[in-house]
Amino acid sequence: FYLLDDQFAQRKYKHLELYYILIDRTGKTILLQPSGQPMRIFNNPLGIATNTFNFEQQLGRLKAYLDLKPDFENNKLEKFTSRISSGSFNGKKTPPGSYTPSGRLFRAAYYKERIDLAASEKQALNNCWRLLDSVTVPKSSKYQPTYSVYRSAACLSSLTYYFEDYYSFNPIKINLNKEASMNSSVKFYTCDSSVR
Template identity: 30%
Template structure:
């Protein structure tokens, strides 16, 4: 177990140095709430899996010194989607409806130095989502219980921050900077990576001129300027793949999207909006050096916090799949995990033409 986890941790730390993620959230007219996200890595397959954590399941955190961190049992059953190793859940939800996910946060975050004397209450950053989902039922409980543990990075260059949401639509961002945990209420419902969340909100002020629809004609002297196409009110919206630009785009796309009537409409809309954040595999590598994977965006998820359902699709198969927590008896189900794709191949349905 120790060797397996440490090898997985080493791989995960290397992976997270190249991960770029975009998160959005939507509330339907019927009050149901959905959180969606992408997860990217351009170096090769992330070997992601779905994970079912039953109530009472025993967990043990890694630390920089081995598989000797906090030992605990799950108070709540949960379902998550992992990266690199099934112990590292990147996004998930528990039976109480609390959802959590991690996002790479390089350079701006920083944990307290690892203290071997406190290893028995230490949780690795890549396992904090599992801790949140199995131990807490609300954001306030996360805030209260976080003081009882120490978060440690498994490798200094790998730092993350977290998005935590409730079925009510409340969402917070957790960042650890200089060893101090800080929670931010999220008024725009989006999250990417670095810089920090407060900076990202301030940066939105630079785009105060953007509007949905078309810009009005403008006359300069005797010459009239006219839009060259539709959506000219959004001219100036940044289009690159950096975290600040993705944050701005996500905030405006989310804010201008028509509200859907019900949960499933919001789920489908999440996937449509997140299509706009797929990162092509070629742009992060010199010409001819990209690995043989379909996309840097390896999977996209939309979690229905109201009805406790996890929806996802992958770079290999764009068919939307669902795990319904209501169909799981977390008191009796065994621990389970499996690959997100049974076969890494896009199914194609032949159209039956009428004679």
């Protein structure tokens, strides 16, 4: 298992701080935090990743914004659970509008609880992209060196990965079928960065 930096990247991103979300076919999700040694792995019942430090602590802070289900707090959510809260937002704070990693995590979790559940993969992708619109960090060299280098979503039933880099307007669609998983060579996918 290898994690790559931007040494061989066509576009250099300078201060690259990527966190990785890994999902298996059952919907179990973990977050891989490579910033520091040893790397840390967290159970991730949210199914959301930002580069927030101390992920476990941030999960605890979600209580200020969501009325969390007891199964969430006890780490006993059933597979493919779409919602982690009761759906009641009475008396809860509205997530901050900042672009800090924690602010984006809280906002994504909050909106994920409120968004209509999709009836199809196309609707789910649309939901994901609209939600990601609210947490995508714009490039601002004078303010901070980091921005949303890319965004992605995955569909477990079709084994499809959707990816869009910062400069693209259309996500690329990659099917992660058995043939693709058996490929022993590196395959590169290009992102169309032009406006259509």
